Amino acid sequence: MTLPTGALDTAPRMYTHEIHAAGLTVEVGRRHRAVDGLDLSLGIGTHGLLGPNGAGKTTLIRTLATVLRPTGGDLGLFGHSVRDRGHHRELRRRIGYLPQEFGYYKRFTVREFVTYMAWLKDMPARDIPGAVQRAVERVGLADRAESRMKALSGGMVRRVGIAQAIVNDPSVLLLDEPTVGLDPAQRLQFRSLLQELGRESCVLVSTHLVEDVAAACSDVVLFDQGRLVFQGTSEELAAEGSVDQPGDSPLERGYSALLSGSGHEKSMW
Amino acid sequence: MSAKHPTDGLIGRYVRGGADLPADELWAVEAHLEQCTHCRGRLAVAVADVPEVTDLLTAVRSDLEPALARSVPAPPGRRRIPLRATPAMGPWLAMVVGVSVVAVLLDRVAGWAANTPVVLLVAPALPLAGVAAAWSRSLDPAFELTSVTPQAGLPLLLKRTLTVLAVLLPVHLLAGFLTGVAVAQWLLPSLTLTASAVALGGVVGVGRATAALGTLWTAAVLAPALALGRPFLLQADQLPFWAGALAVAVAVVLIRRHTYTTSATLR
Numbered sequence: 001m002t003l004p005t006g007a008l009d010t011a012p013r014m015y016t017h018e019i020h021a022a023g024l025t026v027e028v029g030r031r032h033r034a035v036d037g038l039d040l041s042l043g044i045g046t047h048g049l050l051g052p053n054g055a056g057k058t059t060l061i062r063t064l065a066t067v068l069r070p071t072g073g074d075l076g077l078f079g080h081s082v083r084d085r086g087h088h089r090e091l092r093r094r095i096g097y098l099p100q101e102f103g104y105y106k107r108f109t110v111r112e113f114v115t116y117m118a119w120l121k122d123m124p125a126r127d128i129p130g131a132v133q134r135a136v137e138r139v140g141l142a143d144r145a146e147s148r149m150k151a152l153s154g155g156m157v158r159r160v161g162i163a164q165a166i167v168n169d170p171s172v173l174l175l176d177e178p179t180v181g182l183d184p185a186q187r188l189q190f191r192s193l194l195q196e197l198g199r200e201s202c203v204l205v206s207t208h209l210v211e212d213v214a215a216a217c218s219d220v221v222l223f224d225q226g227r228l229v230f231q232g233t234s235e236e237l238a239a240e241g242s243v244d245q246p247g248d249s250p251l252e253r254g255y256s257a258l259l260s261g262s263g264h265e266k267s268m269w
Numbered sequence: 270m271s272a273k274h275p276t277d278g279l280i281g282r283y284v285r286g287g288a289d290l291p292a293d294e295l296w297a298v299e300a301h302l303e304q305c306t307h308c309r310g311r312l313a314v315a316v317a318d319v320p321e322v323t324d325l326l327t328a329v330r331s332d333l334e335p336a337l338a339r340s341v342p343a344p345p346g347r348r349r350i351p352l353r354a355t356p357a358m359g360p361w362l363a364m365v366v367g368v369s370v371v372a373v374l375l376d377r378v379a380g381w382a383a384n385t386p387v388v389l390l391v392a393p394a395l396p397l398a399g400v401a402a403a404w405s406r407s408l409d410p411a412f413e414l415t416s417v418t419p420q421a422g423l424p425l426l427l428k429r430t431l432t433v434l435a436v437l438l439p440v441h442l443l444a445g446f447l448t449g450v451a452v453a454q455w456l457l458p459s460l461t462l463t464a465s466a467v468a469l470g471g472v473v474g475v476g477r478a479t480a481a482l483g484t485l486w487t488a489a490v491l492a493p494a495l496a497l498g499r500p501f502l503l504q505a506d507q508l509p510f511w512a513g514a515l516a517v518a519v520a521v522v523l524i525r526r527h528t529y530t531t532s533a534t535l536r
Binding site for chain 1: 409410411412413414415416417418419420421422424425527528530
């Protein structure tokens with residue numbers, strides 16, 4: 001199926017990176033710097049956001065989704081600073097977001113929920129039914145589209161979350177722990193969906209599973225204590241590790257090597 | 270777009286793959302075809318005579334058909350979903366309508382507070398409860414998602430607030446009719462309080478704004494009216510005051526319309 005070409009698709013891009021953060025600082029609660037002076041540029045592709053618990057991954061994703069406002073530095077989306085609030089509506093039309101804690105309406109069916117989100121995303125009414133059908137098919141829920149949300153398993157709810165995030169064909173797709181609750185077969189399917197989405201848009205996937213990143217992501221962003229530790233391909237991450245580092249795979253060893261190198265003094269537990 | 274259409278010969282060569290066309294001419298034909306419906310029609314006619322292209326199209330179609338048959342089409346005639354209200358607002362609206370009914374019963378049946386109709390005292394403040402429900406983190410399970418959609422902020426807040434008013438106004442019209450209270454006497458304060466809640470909500474958050482205005486209403490109008498038996502701020506000659514306050518509130522909302530997209534209005 002081909003999508004109709006809109007003015008947006010043929011318009012020249014006036015930015016080099018979909019996401020551009022310069023010295024980005026986000027404080028959460030009482031002066032806790034969850035993101036601390038981050039410089040990061042992300043373009044088209046699937047980017048895996050890795051880091052230990054409490055590294056600030058969720059805060060970073062919520063800031064990119066415009067839930068939180070930066071307290072310092074600047075964040076540009078599609079070349080526009082998020083500080084310019086008059087532009088928020090336009091930016092948000094081009095963002096897809098799956099929060100870590102995905103809240104939904106239990107009495108809605110899958111199709112109703114995705115339709116409702118499509119309406120909230122300012123999609124033209126005549127495009128909504130087709131886009132909803134396509135999103136639901138892409139996450140493999142076409143046969144459950146008329147089921148109520150409360151009747152779905154945890155993995156299916158997660159897939160509805162992914163469907164609502166991609167329904168507006170976003171240019172920036174932010175997924176916070178999307179693979180939680182998916183069984184191995186669904187995880188494989190999801191990885192190929194991620195690769196497909198990363199060909200046309202900027203996808204940022206936060207995960208704690210190193211193997212998700214290896215299989216689905218074009219590059220890795222390693223994040224710890226609110227700072228960028230490493231950005232590169234998964235091969236480059238694997239090359240950072242040596243055999244004496246803890247870990248079961250080259251990637252895990254590279255991950256441990258970089259985190260211990262960043263002054264991370266926590267124990268493994 | 271040039272007004273010059275490619276000749277039939279040129280389109281014929283384009284259909285056969287364009288191998289004998291210079292690259293610049295090929296591009297020009299293609300660029301023109303993208304813009305010109307008339308020439309795409311001519312192209313469709315020309316294609317029908319070329320077996321290589323028709324065979325290719327047939328092959329693609331027959332390859333796709335099994336996949337198309339497998340996909341489940343959207344069933345027609347589905348339940349309409351309530352787009353303009355939070356799905357969680359239902360119980361709140363029911364409660365507010367219930368309070369109105371009780372007010373009417375108090376006035377009509379019990380004959381209570383004979384010189385101050387209860388409907389007049391509660392009707393203006395009731396939409397506040399609905400506005401609070403319209404934009405609340407605790408009542409909307411999908412708030413994290415809905416609060417960063419393009420509709421979030423003022424457009425969604427206004428749509429949900431208007432939904433509240435659309436439900437409440439007919440109820441209060443009926444209540445006013447049953448108890449003999451003039452429409453303007455409750456409608457104007459009602460709209461003023463609602464608009465003030467939205468305006469103040471842009472500064473301190475909608476939840477706090479509705480709570481503050483509800484308290485103010487109770488302290489300044491409800492309590493004195495019940496204690497003294499005379500509603501101070503609801504006399505007919507005070508209507509210009511309410512109209513002025515309404516105008517100020519609407520102006521504040523319009524001036525500050527961009528501030529509603531941030532989470533400061535969500536507390």
